[in-house]
Structures are given as structure tokens and as C-alpha cells.
Amino acid sequence: MKYRQILDHVVLLFGVFxxxxxxxxxxxxxxxxxxxxxxxGMQFGWGGQxxxxxxxxxxxxxxxxxxxxxxxxxxxxxxxxxxxxxxxIVVSMTAAYAIVYFRFRxxxxxxxxxxxxxxxxxxxxxxPSYEVAQQLGLLNSYTGLILPLIAxxxxxxxxxxxxxxxxxxxxxxxxxxxxxxxxxxxxILVPLSRTMMAAIxxxxxxxGWNQYLWPTIMTTEEQYFTLVRGIQSVMQQMIGADxxxxxxxxxxxxxxxxPPALVILIFQRxxxxxxxxxxx
Amino acid sequence: MTTLRIKNAVKRYPxxxxxxxxxxxxxxxxxxxxxxxxxxCGKSTLLRMVAGLEDVTEGEVELAGxxxxxxxxxxxxxxxxxxxxxLYPHMSVRKNLAYGLKxxxxxxxxxxxxxxxxxxxxxxxxxxxxRPGQLSGGQRQRVAMGRAIVRDPAIFLFDEPxxxxxxxxxxxxRLEIKKLQRRLGVAAIxxxxxxxxxMTLADKIVVLNAGKIEQIGxxxxxxxxxxxxxxxxxxxxxxxxxxxxxxxxxxIRLGDQTLNLGLDxxxxxxxxxxxxxxxxxxxGEGLRMETGVVEELGAIRLVHGRVGPHEITVxxxxxxxxxxxxxxxxxxxxxxxxxxAETGRRV
Numbered sequence: 001m002k003y004r005q006i007l008d009h010v011v012l013l014f015g016v017f018x019x020x021x022x023x024x025x026x027x028x029x030x031x032x033x034x035x036x037x038x039x040x041g042m043q044f045g046w047g048g049q050x051x052x053x054x055x056x057x058x059x060x061x062x063x064x065x066x067x068x069x070x071x072x073x074x075x076x077x078x079x080x081x082x083x084x085x086x087x088x089i090v091v092s093m094t095a096a097y098a099i100v101y102f103r104f105r106x107x108x109x110x111x112x113x114x115x116x117x118x119x120x121x122x123x124x125x126x127x128p129s130y131e132v133a134q135q136l137g138l139l140n141s142y143t144g145l146i147l148p149l150i151a152x153x154x155x156x157x158x159x160x161x162x163x164x165x166x167x168x169x170x171x172x173x174x175x176x177x178x179x180x181x182x183x184x185x186x187x188i189l190v191p192l193s194r195t196m197m198a199a200i201x202x203x204x205x206x207x208g209w210n211q212y213l214w215p216t217i218m219t220t221e222e223q224y225f226t227l228v229r230g231i232q233s234v235m236q237q238m239i240g241a242d243x244x245x246x247x248x249x250x251x252x253x254x255x256x257x258x259p260p261a262l263v264i265l266i267f268q269r270x271x272x273x274x275x276x277x278x279x280x
Numbered sequence: 281m282t283t284l285r286i287k288n289a290v291k292r293y294p295x296x297x298x299x300x301x302x303x304x305x306x307x308x309x310x311x312x313x314x315x316x317x318x319x320x321c322g323k324s325t326l327l328r329m330v331a332g333l334e335d336v337t338e339g340e341v342e343l344a345g346x347x348x349x350x351x352x353x354x355x356x357x358x359x360x361x362x363x364x365x366x367l368y369p370h371m372s373v374r375k376n377l378a379y380g381l382k383x384x385x386x387x388x389x390x391x392x393x394x395x396x397x398x399x400x401x402x403x404x405x406x407x408x409x410x411r412p413g414q415l416s417g418g419q420r421q422r423v424a425m426g427r428a429i430v431r432d433p434a435i436f437l438f439d440e441p442x443x444x445x446x447x448x449x450x451x452x453x454r455l456e457i458k459k460l461q462r463r464l465g466v467a468a469i470x471x472x473x474x475x476x477x478x479m480t481l482a483d484k485i486v487v488l489n490a491g492k493i494e495q496i497g498x499x500x501x502x503x504x505x506x507x508x509x510x511x512x513x514x515x516x517x518x519x520x521x522x523x524x525x526x527x528x529x530x531x532i533r534l535g536d537q538t539l540n541l542g543l544d545x546x547x548x549x550x551x552x553x554x555x556x557x558x559x560x561x562x563x564g565e566g567l568r569m570e571t572g573v574v575e576e577l578g579a580i581r582l583v584h585g586r587v588g589p590h591e592i593t594v595x596x597x598x599x600x601x602x603x604x605x606x607x608x609x610x611x612x613x614x615x616x617x618x619x620x621a622e623t624g625r626r627v
Contacts, residue, residue: 177379
């Protein structure tokens with residue numbers, strides 16, 4: 001028994017080491033001067049330039065136009081992440097509601113059509129998607145960043161499975177209580193789906209936050225840059241005679257990782273709480 | 281006055297399956313009517329047709345003087361208690377009770393008063409702010425009933441409301457439902473597969489089998505004069521002994537034995553005898569029985585055995601001596617039920 005526990009811990013610690021090790025090194029390195037990093041590579045100690053570096057990253061106006069700072073990029077990323085996650089939840093919940101509760105003839109067919117779109121990720125259809133968005137005049141706007149991405153087969157699938165597990169009798173009871181379709185959705189299904197919504201929000205926020213290709217294509221004005229793009233532009237802008245600001249790029253990567261981690265930490269609590277409180 | 285009149289109701293599913301085949305039942309004011317039958321007999325479907333949760337394919341459902349076939353459940357003035365309670369798990373008990381009234385646009389003060397009244401009647405006033413998940417099975421059952429009561433319906437519909445409770449609580453709640461229904465004086469339909477529940481609760485029992493009515497009557501009628509072999513075997517525990525026999529010359533022939541009953545029926549029949557109506561003795565006149573296993577139930581015991589090749593079970597008071605391997609059943613002619621061997625109808 002005891003031997004097994006030790007073994008388990010060794011395996012877990014090894015996993016932690018693999019996952020957290022690079023993060024720690026990146027963080028420590030970001031506290032050094034960029035010249036040191038260029039000469040000596042990654043660092044394993046405390047460089048003492050923590051405040052300077054992070055302040056620069058957050059407030060320095062970068063890019064060609066100088067319109068963008070780290071803070072603005074964080075803001076853009078948050079808008080994209082939240083818009084992406086909320087949009088996906090709204091669209092997939094209503095789609096699943098239609099498929100599960102309104103047994104129109106081709107419901108199953110449409111569900112599988114939606115499901116098939118999993119085979120066509122953004123990368124495959126990026127040209128037509130861009131064309132449509134461009135003709136709608138959505139380039140360089142938050143709408144353009146978010147709207148074309150919020151249809152979600154995965155989300156629809158999850159909500160469909162969840163709605164199917166909601167007892168039929170609840171629907172019947174609410175019909176007897178005089179609730180119409182919209183009221184049933186709003187008063188019963190939405191509150192019951194809270195944990196599902198939290199789970200999907202976590203996943204989708206992180207996915208939205210990490211979007212790179214779509215924002216790169218959709219936005220050319222620097223005021224719409226997200227953090228993920230910012231990392232790349234920090235590395236890029238100094239290429240020439242100068243040494244790239246490795247420390248700032250690493251600092252930005254650290255910042256880019258923070259909000260998704262926070263979202264997971266915060267919502268995980270809600271998630272577990274919801275699971276425990278729910279009836280059977 | 282008649283609260284509910286079901287006229288020749290038929291339920292046919294789109295795939296052609298017939299769940300209910302032309303059923304007519306009247307439920308009088310203040311009457312507790314029990315639909316009883318095995319699973320799949322159409323009793324729940326019939327109830328759901330009254331509730332408006334299933335369409336009526338043919339026939340009419342008339343509630344309080346108006347035909348409600350095409351009305352939404354909420355507009356029918358019914359209240360239903362579901363098998364799994366179907367309480368809204370995310371709402372407090374108070375909100376569960378109030379939800380239907382709120383949707384009807386009842387003024388807030390009135391909702392509050394009605395919820396309070398129902399809660400006191402059901403002794404759930406202390407739990408009003410809890411969630412259903414924090415309540416025991418019996419308490420949830422009361423909340424489900426409370427949700428029905430606050431609506432002031434013309435009729436209550438109970439769909440096997442006690443089947444999720446343990447045996448002891450079930451007996452207690454059964455009695456409470458009956459008391460409550462009497463007190464409110466509102467008609468009710470109660471669906472169950474449990475014949476004990478049916479017998480104890482009902483003013484009127486409707487025995488259903490395969491989508492058709494086998495018999496309608498008071499519990500005493502259904503028990504005392506079962507119209508068919510199905511009713512005979514379904515109502516009463518242990519069930520009635522049914523043995524194929526031959527009627528001739530005013531007597532009944534069971535294998536190689538003959539009972540003289542002074543009947544004028546002839547031909548193949550099914551001989552029915554309730555286990556509790558046979559007097560078992562060591563000797564005398566009557567049916568000879570080979571005894572087998574004996575089950576003690578405390579106050580009574582069940583004696584299983586054979587009459588000729590046919591299995592038979594009789595009950596005996598526990599203070600009587602246990603019969604030997606051979607016993608004799610003394611049977612009164614008035615306790616014998618005869619059914620047509622082919623149609624199963626009472627002769």
C-alpha cells in the first residue's frame with residue numbers, strides 16, 4: 001500500500017516537473033536582461049529585473065504605429081476569449097435546444113450535418129470564411145474576430161447530450177405549470193445547465209484566448225492585436241542589428257498564460273460546487 | 281355531477297401501435313378513481329391523455345363540462361403528481377410551488393398566501409426555502425403534492441406517485457393522500473400497478489389490460505365479483521387460484537374429482553377460488569389436496585400444494601394445525617367463481 005503511494009507520487013511529481021519546469025525556467029529567464037539571455041541562454045536563477053521588464057511589457061507602446069501596449073493586448077485577448085466562449089455557449093445551447101426538444105423531421109439529419117463540421121476546422125475553410133467576413137465588412141473589428149468562430153459542433157453535441165439526460169417529466173411538469181418553450185428554456189434548462197456552461201466556458205475561453213491564425217488574418221490594425229500575436233511581434237520588431245528582447249517576449253508569454261489559468265482555477269471551483277449540489 | 285368524462289378514448293401512436301382502445305370512464309365529483317393494471321396496459325397513457333401530455337387520437341375527454349381534447353395542459357385546470365416528483369431541482373420548495381401560479385399571472389400576495397396554506401396543510405412549511413435535493417423522498421413527495429394543490433384544480437392526476445418510496449413510507453403516504461383528497465373534496469385519478477394501493481385508495485377501480493377496460497367497480501365489487509380471469513388473478517394477494525375444469529350436470533369436474541354445486545352451466549370452464557376462502561382440514565368432504573411447501577407469514581400461513589395436476593395455494597390461520605401430506609379443502613359454493621374457459625368472462 002505504502003509502496004504504491006510512493007510510486008503514485010513519483011509519477012505525479014514527474015508529470016508536474018515536465019509540465020511546470022519549462023514555465024518556471026521561462027519565468028526566471030524573463031527577469032534577466034536581454035543581453036545576458038542572448039549570451040548565456042535560458043536562466044535558472046532570479047535576474048532581478050522583474051518589475052522593469054513586466055512594466056515595460058504592459059505599458060510600452062509597440063508596433064509600427066505605437067498604438068498598442070501590453071495592457072491593450074490583454075484587453076483584446078479577454079474580449080476575444082469571453083466573446084468566443086459566450087458566443088459558443090449561446091449558439092450551441094439554442095441549437096441543441098432546437099434539436100432535442102423540437103422534434104422537427106430533419107432534426108437528426110441537421111445534427112449530424114453540424115457534427116460533420118468537426119471535419120472542417122477553420123484552417124480548411126479559412127479562405128471562404130475570410131471572403132465572407134470581408135464582404136460583410138467585418139475586417140478589423142471585434143465582431144469580425146468573434147462572430148465567424150462561434151458556431152460550435154462540440155458545444156452543440158455536449159448540450160444535446162446534457163439536454164437528453166434532463167428528465168422528460170420536468171418538461172411535462174413545466175407544461176402543466178403553464179411555461180411556454182422560451183420560459184422552459186430560460187427558467188428550467190438554463191439554470192440546470194450552469195455546470196455544463198461553466199465547463200464549456202473554461203474550454204472555449206482558453207481556445208478563444210489562444211486563437212492565432214484567425215486574428216492574424218482578420219485584423220491588420222495593431223489596436224486589435226491580441227497577446228498571442230504580441231509575443232510574436234516583440235520578437236519580430238527588433239530583428240536587424242539589435243538583439244531581440246527575449247525577456248519581454250517571455251514576460252508576455254507568461255502574461256498570456258495567466259488569464260486562462262485563472263479562469264480555470266475560478267470556474268473549476270464553481271464546477272465542482274455545482275456537481276456536488278446538484279440532485280442525483 | 282361528473283367531473284371527468286372519458287368517451288371512447290383511443291390512443292394510436294404514429295407507428296400504428298394501439299395503447300388505449302376505446303375506453304370510457306366517468307369520474308364523479310370528489311371521487312378517487314384508480315386505474316390499475318400491469319405495466320404496458322395503457323393506464324399511464326390514459327392519464328396523460330387526460331392531462332394533455334398525449335394527444336387523444338379518437339374520442340373525447342370532457343372535464344368539468346367542456347371538451348378539453350385540444351387544450352394545452354396548462355389550460356385544462358388539472359394538476360399532476362409525477363412518479364419521480366419532477367420537482368425543479370434548482371428552485372427552492374417555495375418557488376417550486378409558486379412557479380405555476382406565477383406563470384398564470386397570479387398576484388404576488390395571493391401566491392404567497394396559497395403557498396403558505398398548502399405548505400401548512402402538508403407540513404412542509406419549515407422546508408420552504410430548501411432545495412428539493414436537500415429533502416427526503418417523503419418530503420419531496422409532499423412538495424410535489426403541494427405543487428398540485430396550489431393550483432386549485434378540477435381534478436388531481438397521480439401517476440404512480442409512491443413507487444419511489446420504501447415500503448413503510450409508502451403505506452404512510454398512501455393514507456395521507458387519501459385523507460388529503462377527502463379533505464379537499466377534489467376528484468382524483470390515481471394510476472398504479474400495485475393492487476394493494478388500488479384497493480385501499482379507490483372509490484372506484486378501473487382495471488385495465490392491453491389498452492382495454494376489464495372491469496369498473498368499487499374495490500369490494502372488483503374483489504368479490506371479478507368480471508374476468510384477468511381481474512381475478514390481478515386483484516387480491518395471493519392471487520385467486522384458477523384451475524381449468526369441466527362443468528356438467530350441475531357439477532364441476534376437476535381432474536378426477538367432482539364438486540356438486542347445483543349449476544346449470546355446461547362446458548369447459550375456469551374454476552376460481554380465493555386462497556383465503558378455502559378451509560383446509562385433515563378429512564371430510566371437499567377437494568382432496570396434496571400439500572407441499574408451507575410459508576409462515578405470522579398471522580397466517582400459505583399452504584402450497586396440488587389438486588390433481590394443478591397448483592393451488594390456500595391460506596390458513598396460524599393458530600390452526602399445519603396440515604399433513606394429504607388434506608381436504610372445504611369450499612362454499614358461494615365462494616367459487618366460474619369463468620368461460622375461452623373468453624375468460626365470468627359465467
